[in-house]
Amino acid sequence: MKPTPKSLFQAADGKNYFWTFVLVTTLFFLWGFAHSILDVLNKHFQDTMHISKAESGLVQAVVYGGYFLMALPAGFIIRRYGYRAGVLTGLLLYGCGALLFWPGGHLLSFPFFLFSLFVIGCGLTCLETAANPYVTVLGGEQGAERRINLAQSFNGLGWIVGPLVGTWFLFAQSEGQADISMPYIIIGVLVLLVALVFAKIRLPEVAAAEPVAMQGDEVGADKPLLRHSLFVWGMVALFLYVAAQTGINSFFINYVTETAGVSNATAGLLLSFGGMGLFMLGRMSGSWLMARLHPARVLLYCALGAAASMTLLLPGWGRIGVGAFFVCYLCESIMFPTIFSLSLRGLGRHTKMGSSLLIMCIVGGAVAPVLMGAIADHSTIARAFIVPLLCFVVIACYACKAHNRRPA
Numbered sequence: 001m002k003p004t005p006k007s008l009f010q011a012a013d014g015k016n017y018f019w020t021f022v023l024v025t026t027l028f029f030l031w032g033f034a035h036s037i038l039d040v041l042n043k044h045f046q047d048t049m050h051i052s053k054a055e056s057g058l059v060q061a062v063v064y065g066g067y068f069l070m071a072l073p074a075g076f077i078i079r080r081y082g083y084r085a086g087v088l089t090g091l092l093l094y095g096c097g098a099l100l101f102w103p104g105g106h107l108l109s110f111p112f113f114l115f116s117l118f119v120i121g122c123g124l125t126c127l128e129t130a131a132n133p134y135v136t137v138l139g140g141e142q143g144a145e146r147r148i149n150l151a152q153s154f155n156g157l158g159w160i161v162g163p164l165v166g167t168w169f170l171f172a173q174s175e176g177q178a179d180i181s182m183p184y185i186i187i188g189v190l191v192l193l194v195a196l197v198f199a200k201i202r203l204p205e206v207a208a209a210e211p212v213a214m215q216g217d218e219v220g221a222d223k224p225l226l227r228h229s230l231f232v233w234g235m236v237a238l239f240l241y242v243a244a245q246t247g248i249n250s251f252f253i254n255y256v257t258e259t260a261g262v263s264n265a266t267a268g269l270l271l272s273f274g275g276m277g278l279f280m281l282g283r284m285s286g287s288w289l290m291a292r293l294h295p296a297r298v299l300l301y302c303a304l305g306a307a308a309s310m311t312l313l314l315p316g317w318g319r320i321g322v323g324a325f326f327v328c329y330l331c332e333s334i335m336f337p338t339i340f341s342l343s344l345r346g347l348g349r350h351t352k353m354g355s356s357l358l359i360m361c362i363v364g365g366a367v368a369p370v371l372m373g374a375i376a377d378h379s380t381i382a383r384a385f386i387v388p389l390l391c392f393v394v395i396a397c398y399a400c401k402a403h404n405r406r407p408a
Helices: 018-048 058-081 084-100 099-109 110-136 142-169 180-198 227-259 264-289 297-313 320-332 337-344 348-378 383-404
Strands: none
Touching: 018 084, 018 110, 018 142, 018 180, 018 264, 058 084, 058 110, 058 227, 058 348, 084 099, 084 110, 084 180, 099 110, 099 180, 110 142, 110 337, 110 348, 142 264, 142 320, 142 337, 180 264, 180 297, 227 264, 227 320, 227 337, 227 348, 227 383, 264 297, 264 320, 264 337, 297 320, 297 337, 297 383, 337 348, 337 383, 348 383
8 A cells, every 4th residue: 555645745655746846836926927917918908009898808818819729739748748848838938929029019019919918828828738737746636736726826926926017017107108018028038047947957757646536436437538527517617717817807907997996006006916915815825724624615615705706896886896806816716726626636647638628728718808898898897797706606516516526
């Protein structure tokens, strides 16, 4: 019988992957930054290029569309050449896409900016396809949800820094001095330097654990991937979570400025330190909480809390709505890593393909901003938040299903 792992990063065979975990966790910050700066960019394009809310939703749509188109090629790279190759491919695409903002800042062409963001999105796809499942196998299976939530805490740090940097360069400067290219040039150089580091090191290839029988399953059954019902419904839940998260982030500044009467710069700071600060705190505390409660139960409570907070946004109550946003950020913080890890449980040799398909579901982020923007253009910004409300209700249903299918 294999020995029980003695720490969060120690596998059943005795190997400890703590330092590997630390290195890979740096990647989580990088894609958190890339996603969160979009929320400031969205409002900036509305103001400077005089486009509608629905059109500004294309900023998120092209990034998350890259996830849909690149997920399977990224999965092939990882299965064929390993996790390290996936990381390097992602970093190179991310860095090159960011540096395209240099000529984009001179052209000031919205379609060119969208193309640059699409390249970044393809790079982020490779990073997430490699890093998310990788941290789940850097230790015992029972600690998978805790490890990915801990790693995603540093993703939360990126979500704080992104709006802060974007607000400084785009909203805090005097009129005519906003420089849209500079933050992307800086991050592009940084990402390429990180790629150089990863090119010089070797990441250990860690095999996923053998499938664990779930309640209601045949013991030891090696089912085809799409016959794992928790995985299939996990794809639905992940699609809806990313849709909800992206829609909320995209129109936070619009909601706050239109209903609470604050400036763009103040709204950007509220998003960075308030919303994203609680988002990071939630992920850090989520890792601790899951050592005491089943991850699916934590997911259920958080989904219900997020749904309740979205309900409070619908009347457009201004400052009450801002408080509801903060509650939602705290509740939604653990959803992505928890859904991702629960969905991969018991997949065994299907883990890498399962990861690719789950990453494809991030395309939900391409749908919600455009849909919510269209609702806001034809009604009010407050009513647009019916979309994430419905998403959280379905996620709560998934959490119930996951809790009822605990390991036998």
